Amino acid sequence: MATSIKNLPDNEQVLSGNGACGGCPATMALRMVGKALGPNAIMLLTPSCSVASMGMTPKLGYNWPCINVCFATAGSSASGITHALEIMQEKGRLKGELPTVFCWVGDGGTYDIGFQALSAAAERNDNMIFFCYNNEAYSNTGVQRSGATPRGSFTTTTPRGKRQPKKNMALLMLEHHIPYVATATVAYPGDLYDKVVKAKSIEGLKYIEILAPCYLGWQFDMPETVQMSRMAVRCGAWLLWEAENGKITFNNPTSAIISGKKAPEPVNDYLFKQGRFKRLLQGPDADERIAEIQGDIDREIAFMRERAKIVI
Amino acid sequence: MKSVTKAYRPISWPMKGAGGDTGSWRTHRPVINMETCSKCQICWVYCPEAVIDRYEMTIDYRYCKGCGVCALECPTGAISMQKEE
Numbered sequence: 070m071a072t073s074i075k076n077l078p079d080n081e082q083v084l085s086g087n088g089a090c091g092g093c094p095a096t097m098a099l100r101m102v103g104k105a106l107g108p109n110a111i112m113l114l115t116p117s118c119s120v121a122s123m124g125m126t127p128k129l130g131y132n133w134p135c136i137n138v139c140f141a142t143a144g145s146s147a148s149g150i151t152h153a154l155e156i157m158q159e160k161g162r163l164k165g166e167l168p169t170v171f172c173w174v175g176d177g178g179t180y181d182i183g184f185q186a187l188s189a190a191a192e193r194n195d196n197m198i199f200f201c202y203n204n205e206a207y208s209n210t211g212v213q214r215s216g217a218t219p220r221g222s223f224t225t226t227t228p229r230g231k232r233q234p235k236k237n238m239a240l241l242m243l244e245h246h247i248p249y250v251a252t253a254t255v256a257y258p259g260d261l262y263d264k265v266v267k268a269k270s271i272e273g274l275k276y277i278e279i280l281a282p283c284y285l286g287w288q289f290d291m292p293e294t295v296q297m298s299r300m301a302v303r304c305g306a307w308l309l310w311e312a313e314n315g316k317i318t319f320n321n322p323t324s325a326i327i328s329g330k331k332a333p334e335p336v337n338d339y340l341f342k343q344g345r346f347k348r349l350l351q352g353p354d355a356d357e358r359i360a361e362i363q364g365d366i367d368r369e370i371a372f373m374r375e376r377a378k379i380v381i
Numbered sequence: 382m383k384s385v386t387k388a389y390r391p392i393s394w395p396m397k398g399a400g401g402d403t404g405s406w407r408t409h410r411p412v413i414n415m416e417t418c419s420k421c422q423i424c425w426v427y428c429p430e431a432v433i434d435r436y437e438m439t440i441d442y443r444y445c446k447g448c449g450v451c452a453l454e455c456p457t458g459a460i461s462m463q464k465e466e
């Protein structure tokens with residue numbers, strides 16, 4: 070069972086009045102991450118919406134030491150900081166518990182531009198947590214296509230809908246043989262909190278990916294952020310799982326879909342609530358396109374079901 | 382949190398209102414009806430701005446951006462969005 074809302078701690082690491090849009094899923098998720106990590110942490114950000122949300126000098130919207138690094142270097146910068154902290158502790162210049170080093174990176178900085186640095190850091194298994202908040206496009210620069218954009222989605226660089234499916238980044242990270250990989254989303258805050266608490270207690274590189282429905286990029290109404298995230302999970306477009314030392318376990322409600330107890334909801338409701346799909350699904354080939362998207366989702370569910378059976 | 386005047390350096394310090402008084406962005410304001418509120422704290426957990434007090438159930442209107450997530454997620458419908466004057 071996930072931690073209930075009333076048992077979540079009081080500390081706030083995201084301060085009121087930051088520069089994020091109203092209803093931003095990134096600050097929503099970062100609040101839960103902050104509750105789990107506590108104040109003793111160092112945050113690394115690559116260019117993304119979260120950097121814009123920090124606000125203007127001399128004020129800072131996040132209650133952590135924040136370091137803005139070059140787009141492609143989240144993994145390598147965090148590696149350097151982790152090693153520096155360890156050496157400082159060895160030499161006695163740093164007393165007490167080591168701060169948690171974590172990267173807070175968008176899907177562009179994880180899937181495409183920052184992948185090489187992340188992959189190398191994962192191979193070295195440096196002690197950090199890598200968060201990817203995935204809004205399925207380069208939303209900060211005005212919604213361009215990224216590796217995380219699903220098939221059929223409108224972006225400014227794919228005006229007729231993306232023709233390729235998205236890649237399964239969490240599974241790619243699992244195959245780097247790192248100790249902990251998890252996926253989460255903003256609609257299940259207790260689940261997200263538990264995963265971050267567990268990641269904090271493990272030594273090595275931990276990868277957590279959070280689905281963050283961006284209302285500007287996905288083109289739905291501002292209050293529906295949490296609803297959209299919940300619908301993505303219920304229709305199987307986003308699967309909640311965690312893998313400790315390579316063993317995959319599914320979390321509620323994805324576990325019911327995977328075990329076949331509950332059929333996933335039809336994808337139509339999810340697609341037609343979002344402008345990025347809706348405007349492309351009104352032509353004569355709409356049925357084929359929906360079938361293609363449904364096919365991607367079914368394939369992913371079937372693949373993950375079988376992958377979870379492999380325990381070595 | 383440190384004050385700005387104490388250390389005038391090109392370093393930012395954690396402080397509320399880093400994006401200005403973001404309450405001015407709001408077109409609709411959330412109002413909690415305490416008679417139907419069950420204090421389940423769901424609005425507090427989903428608030429992206431951390432403006433809702435989880436025990437007192439008050440909203441900091443100086444920074445609330447009026448996104449309406451709290452009103453939509455409230456299970457008892459105690460939060461209503463009222464148009465700003």
